[in-house]
Amino acid sequence: MSTPDRILITGFEPFGGESVNPSAQLVLQLQGELIAPGSRVEAVVLPCVFDVALAALEAHVDRLRPRLVLCCGQAGGRSALSLERVAINLDDARIPDNAGAQPIDRPVQVAGPTAYFTTLPVKAMTQALRGAGLPAEVSYCAGNFVCNHVFYGLMHLAQQRPWLRQAGFMHVPYLPEQAAHHPHAASMALQSMVSGLRLALLTALQTAEDLHVSEGTIC
Secondary structure (H helix, E strand, O other), X not given: OOOOEEEEEEEEOOOOOOOXXXXXXXXXXXXXXXXXXXXXXXEEEEOOOHHHHHHHHHHHHHHHOOOEEEEEEEOOOOOOEEEEOEEEOOEOOOOOOOOOOOOOOEOOOOOOOOEEEOOOOHHHHHHHHHHOOOOEEEEOOOOOOHHHHHHHHHHHHHXXXXXXXXXXXXEEOEOXXXXXXXXXOOEXXXXXXXXXXXXXXXXXHHOOOOOOOOOOOOO
């Protein structure tokens, strides 16, 4: 019997005064799941600490040798599952991470390019999520905090690991219990996020070429 291909999904520990992080709860719901024939999910929760998170991600990538990696993070204030398209080579933290570090105007990789594009079919994934009745969008800004740091670092790793064929990042909204403490903030139920992540992964596995449709924004 052949060994299943690994799919690595990651979330983050709570940060910024929050007691929970929906991305951690989300990915752990899919731990061990056979998302498609021959494709088993491994879930990991990363520390919300700039350099430590990226080192941990690299260790898990090299241990598991996954064919697909989708990192997830909390984006309080967003109302949709946001498939990130671009990671930029810049740390510029508005708040300290969980170790107290607050890098400003620092590159993620000193010798790296200005930006990387995801290798996930984010337009097809977004369309699939909307088709299932879930709010979804393609995002062109992953921020400048630990989420973008990990996203950029992941795409940099993928350049040297040919077996990592698809990689990217998805931001998720607050959970309802978090939004209760943030007036007017949007939220999404955990089970809706789980359904969305499962469908996003399945769509990525089944899509050889992304859709040629507009998902651009006017800022």
